[in-house]
Amino acid sequence: MNFKLGNHYDQAFTTMSEKEVKDNLEAIAYGIEERSYTKNLTAEEVIQKKDDYSEIGIRLSEIALEKKEAMDRFKIRSKEPKEQSGILLQAIKFKSEQKFGELYLVDDQESGMMYSFDLSGVCVDVRPLAKKEKQLKLKTVNSNE
Numbered sequence: 318m319n320f321k322l323g324n325h326y327d328q329a330f331t332t333m334s335e336k337e338v339k340d341n342l343e344a345i346a347y348g349i350e351e352r353s354y355t356k357n358l359t360a361e362e363v364i365q366k367k368d369d370y371s372e373i374g375i376r377l378s379e380i381a382l383e384k385k386e387a388m389d390r391f392k393i394r395s396k397e398p399k400e401q402s403g404i405l406l407q408a409i410k411f412k413s414e415q416k417f418g419e420l421y422l423v424d425d426q427e428s429g430m431m432y433s434f435d436l437s438g439v440c441v442d443v444r445p446l447a448k449k450e451k452q453l454k455l456k457t458v459n460s461n462e
Contacts, residue, residue: 416435418435418436420435420442424446426451431443
């Protein structure tokens with residue numbers, strides 16, 4: 318007996334059904350085992366694998382497109398919460414927050430300082446008076462006598 322890889326045990330096997338081949342092999346086999354093995358493909362099997370591969374490639378590209386569209390939707394949905402999260406984290410980290418609004422400037426000419434108060438009357442900033450803010454003359458109070 319001399320067998321070659323890719324050839325049938327016997328040419329008669331080529332015309333038999335799968336069950337007949339199995340029955341014949343069981344009759345002549347020393348034993349039966351289950352394990353992984355390599356089987357060479359025929360030209361027709363290679364063509365079929367290529368067709369299957371192409372179909373899978375098309376399906377994968379469709380899935381990738383759906384994934385991209387879904388990710389874009391998730392990015393849009395998460396944009397505002399991410400921004401809010403960042404703002405809150407900065408407020409927690411620095412125990413302060415950035416605000417925009419009207420500030421009331423109150424000067425103290427004696428100490429040379431300018432104080433800024435928000436709408437609730439809380440002092441939110443202190444700085445030295447600018448040159449133009451310093452009074453070089455005393456205020457005169459008009460009195461009606």
